Amino acid sequence: MKRQKTDLKRILPSPPPPIISYHLHITYTLFNPSGVKEALELRQRTREQFQNYLGPDCPGRYDYGYLCMIVDHDIENTTLIGGPFVSGEWSIFLPLGYYAVVTPWLLQNRGNLSMLLHPNSGIWAMWAGEPWPLDMSIFEKETQTNEFGHYPGDPDNPVCLLKGAVCGDDKLSPFALCCYELACKAAEMISNGASSFTVHRCA
Incomplete structure (x- = not known):
């Protein structure tokens, strides 16, 4: 059988969209009490570890301009309304300037939990641990999210930390x-x- 060669130029937009921020998600099984407990404990440890870096909690997912824990659903009992997660998850809005601080720590401290890291560009997601299925049917091809129209370095998506941060x-x-x-x-x-x-x- 002949292996088919993938033409990345046909898959990726040209030029590729810029990476202006990340989401970092921790996923777990909602019907497994020990898994939920481990996820909630990691979330609390993350809060404590980054207490001097975190801004106020974010009620949504985009364009906050600072590092924040996302609080937009009941993380103990429900999946994220509207998907794409079919599992439990909690998440962080991660500006570019904090990527090198937060990501390595969570990679080393996630324990048995899985971690999904993705830029808010629509492509280039990465899993650590076992990947979970996602309901990708909620997305429409070439439909832009509210991150589009923003750019690296705008007030809501800083690429580096300003004086006093x-x-x-x-x-x-x-x-x-x-x-x-x-x-x-x-x-x-x-x-x-x-x-x-x-x-x-x-x-």
């Missing part, structure tokens, strides 16, 4: 990407019970 601390490495002519510098000491750590900001 948290770019690192004693616990996390690598540091996030500060904008041109800014550096990630020690800014303030945070007390954490018996110990303390230093928060770094772009300055």
